[in-house]
Structures are given as structure tokens and as C-alpha cells.
Amino acid sequence: MPIPKLMCIAGARPNFVKIAPILKVLETSQSSLMLQFIHTGQHYDSDLDASFFASLEIRQPDENLEVHSGTHAEQTALIMQRFEPIIERYQPDAVLVVGDVNSTLACSLVAVKKAIPVIHVEAGLRSFDDSMPEEINRKLTDQITALHFITEQSAKEHLLKEGISPAKIHFVGNVMIDSLFSFLPKVKTASEIINENGLSAAVLAKHYGIVTLHRPSNVDDKAVFENILTALQTVSQDLPLIFPMHPRTQQKIKQFRLESYFNKQNLIYTKPLNYLEILGLMKTAKLVFTDSGGIQEETSVLKVPCLTLRENTERPITLEKGSNHLVGINPQNIIKMARQLLEHPKQMIHTPPLWDGKAAHRIAEILVPWMHEVASSKKEQKVA
Known part of the structure; x- marks a missing residue:
């Protein structure tokens, strides 16, 4: 019996958080799979990686394809160009992709054109x-996926409406939450993280909030970005805000000359923080x-x-059962909701179903026998 070969793809930093528990379970369990891990280099900061x-x-x-930045067309095309020889060299029986970045779609397209089935984690x-762009990546990837693992x-419902067979869809939970539960006991306290990064001690005295922004719709348009920063600066008078800066966001701040919005007391700009640092700060924000x-x-x-600074979300369960609030990008709406939540925090927040830290195990239980069937079928076709 051949050992099935599974190629796992990560392209951007959130992909690492999703792929980590899957790799861990498949590498430590008796899965009898041969794993190949490919980094496309879509996010390419060597220190952050x-x-x-x-x-x-x-x-x-x-393998690291070292694709780096570019327009969506340039980046997607270059990933496909560099991924095809990797497929030829390793000859995987299936390709596993996560999330919705350009690497997800690009690698899926290459695989399916080579008659290699695609597995999509976080489908639908x-x-x-x-x-x-992420919405286009999600929709197209799901149309060529053989096995869909969903988080909610x-x-x-979306996949069924788009004509996907129910037999291909498996509700397993959320692998990002697997990583959260796995690493939460290892995070440092907010005080330690703040001190190590040279942040103001006044932050702890008045408590603090966290800001992360990186989407082009928010940071590539100067007027939109400036409106958001105006709202954040106002909120920071009531609650100091720590703003770990994504490299893209940092570039736009310099380009648009928006440095004046930041000061040491309230809206606090920091270098990018790693996953454990962000998790440690979020825990008590x-x-x-x-x-x-x-x-x-x-x-x-x-x-x-x-407070999600977007007009929509692909994760409605976080609004229905979680602590998420969709506030858009209107400064007055952001300020109003922030003050409301500070005065009257939302009660009765429930963890969404199957977000229990065991999603990767459920994936393995379905994936491993499926991989063996795929490998056996391929062998029979070659013999025939």
C-alpha cells in the first residue's frame, strides 16, 4: 500500500496559525501520511516569518517560493508559476490549502489542473x-475543492447554494481556535509584553485596547484611513490604544504623512508583534x-x-454568538460603539459550536482515510 503524500500550503501569517495545529496532529498521530510543507512567501518579512x-x-x-509582493494578478501568477515545478517534483496525492489569500487560490488552480484534489480548510x-479579493479567492477555491472543512x-448553507455536494462538506470547527487554546497558557502577561516593547507604563494604569489594520480598503485610501485614525485618536483619550503596525500599514502611514496621529500617551504605534505577543495583549484588552x-x-x-472596521463580515457566527460588533468605517459610529462597550460590556457571550480546540483532530479523522482512498485509486488507475 503506497504512503499517501499530502502537500500543505501556507502563504500569509494568518495561514501559519491555521496550518500549525493541522501539521502537529498529522505529524504526531499515527496518520501514515507523508507531509510536505510549502511556504509561498506571500508575506515575506524574514523577521516576522x-x-x-x-x-x-x-x-x-x-520549500519557500519567495513570491513577495505585487499586484493581485502579479502575485497570483507568480505563485502559480513557481508552484507548478514543486508539484512536479514532489508528486503529492492531494494539496491542502487554508483561508482565502492569493496563495490559497493560486495553488488550488495549479493542483486541480494537474488532476490533484484540493482540500480547503475554512471553506464556505x-x-x-x-x-x-479574499471573497473572490474563497468562491473560486471552493468550486474546485474536493473536500471542504468548515468552521460554522x-x-x-453557502456551499450548498453554490452547488457543492453535501458529501464533500464537513463541519469540524475552527483550527485558529486550536492554536489559541494550545498557546494561550504560554503567553506572557500584558505587563511583560508592554515592558519588553518599551511601551508607556500609563497604558496599564488606565487599561488599554488593541488596534490591527491592514486591509487595502482601509489603509490604501488616505481619506478612509485618516477617518479611521481620527476615530481611534478620539477613543484613545478614554482608553489608550496599542497599535502593532503591519508592514503594509506602516508604509501607508509614511506615504500619506499620517505620523501626527500617534503619540506616546494614547494612540501608541509599535513594531509588528508576534502571535504570542498579540494573543497576550488581546487576552486582557x-x-x-x-x-x-x-x-x-x-x-x-x-x-x-x-469592533470590526468593515461594512461586512464573512464570519457571522462572531456577531451572533461571539463578542464581535460590525461598526464600519464611519468615525462617529466607531466612537459611539467604543464608548458604549466601555460603559456597558456585552454579556452572555457564547463560544461558537465546535470551537473547542479539537478541529485539527476532527480534520485528521476524516482526512487520513480519505487520503488512503485517493492514493489507492491513483495506484489502480496506473495499473489499469
Whole structure:
């Protein structure tokens, strides 16, 4: 019996958080799979890559495509161009992708054109906003996926409406929450993280909030970005805000000359922080402001109020059961909701179903026998 070969793809830092528990379970269990781990280099900061691998206890990838930045078309095309020889060299029986970044779609397209089945973890999420590149990546990837692992029931409804067979859809929970539960006991206290990063001691005296922004719709338009910063600066008078800066966001602040919005007392700009540092700060934050999908999920489990600075979300379960609030980008709405949550924190926050830290195990239980069937079928076809 041949040993099935599974190729796992990560392209951006949130992908590492999702892929880490899957690799861990498949590498430590009696899964009898041969694993190949490919990093496309879509997010390419060497220091951040190293810190994410270390903090998430991920082994070094077998290959790094070093794609780096570019337009969506340039990046997607270059990933496909560099991934095809990797497929030829390793000859995997299936390719596993996570999330909704350009690497997810690009590698899926290459695989399916080579008649290699695709497995999509975090399938079926929909914002219904086709102006978001991630939405296009999600929808197209799901149409060519052989096995869909979903995080919430709404994803199943979307996939069924799009003509996906129920037999291909498996509700397993959320692997990002697997990572959260796994690493939460290892995080430092907020005080330690603040001191190590040279932040103001006044932050702890008055409590603090966290800000993460990186989406092009928020940071690439100067007027939009400035409106958001105006709202954050106002909120920071009541609650100091720590703003770990994504490299893209940092570039836009310099380009638009928006440095004046930051000062040492209130809206506090810091270098990018690693996964464990962000987790440690979020754990005891009073509020979190974000445009990140993953942080909407993590704050819901941590029961920390989250204000999502977008007009839509592909993760409605975080609104229904979690601590997430969709506030858009209007400054007055952001300020109003922030003050409301500070005065009257939301009660009765429930953890969404199957967000229990065991999603990767459920994936393995389904994936391993499925992989053996795929490998056996391929062998029979060759013999025939």
C-alpha cells in the first residue's frame, strides 16, 4: 500500500496559525501520511516569518517560493508559476490549502489542473462583497475543492447554494481556535509584553485596547484611513490604544504623512508583534479594533469586545454568538460603539459550536482515510 503524500500550503501569517495545529496532529498521530510543507512567501518579512515559525512551533518549510509582493494578478501568477515545478517534483496525492489569500487560490488552480484534489480548510465563508479579493479567492477555491472543512454552519448553507455536494462538506470547527487554546497558557502577561516593547507604563494604569489594520480598503485610501485614525485618536483619550503596525500599514502611514496621529500617551504605534505577543495583549484588552477575520474569531473565544472596521463580515457566527460588533468605517459610529462597550460590556457571550480546540483532530479523522482512498485509486488507475 503506497504512503499517501499530502502537500500543505501556507502563504500569509494568518495561514501559519491555521496550518500549525493541522501539521502537529498529522505529524504526531499515527496518520501514515507523508507531509510536505510549502511556504509561498506571500508575506515575506524574514523577521516576522522566523518569529511566527518559532512562536507557533512550526517546522521550517520544505520549500519557500519567495513570491513577495505585487499586484493581485502579479502575485497570483507568480505563485502559480513557481508552484507548478514543486508539484512536479514532489508528486503529492492531494494539496491542502487554508483561508482565502492569493496563495490559497493560486495553488488550488495549479493542483486541480494537474488532476490533484484540493482540500480547503475554512471553506464556505462569504462576505458577499466581491470588491474584496479574499471573497473572490474563497468562491473560486471552493468550486474546485474536493473536500471542504468548515468552521460554522452558515458556510454549509453557502456551499450548498453554490452547488457543492453535501458529501464533500464537513463541519469540524475552527483550527485558529486550536492554536489559541494550545498557546494561550504560554503567553506572557500584558505587563511583560508592554515592558519588553518599551511601551508607556500609563497604558496599564488606565487599561488599554488593541488596534490591527491592514486591509487595502482601509489603509490604501488616505481619506478612509485618516477617518479611521481620527476615530481611534478620539477613543484613545478614554482608553489608550496599542497599535502593532503591519508592514503594509506602516508604509501607508509614511506615504500619506499620517505620523501626527500617534503619540506616546494614547494612540501608541509599535513594531509588528508576534502571535504570542498579540494573543497576550488581546487576552486582557478592554477593546479590540480590527479588520482581520481571524481576530474576530479569537476575541469571540476570549470574550473580549471586538469592533470590526468593515461594512461586512464573512464570519457571522462572531456577531451572533461571539463578542464581535460590525461598526464600519464611519468615525462617529466607531466612537459611539467604543464608548458604549466601555460603559456597558456585552454579556452572555457564547463560544461558537465546535470551537473547542479539537478541529485539527476532527480534520485528521476524516482526512487520513480519505487520503488512503485517493492514493489507492491513483495506484489502480496506473495499473489499469
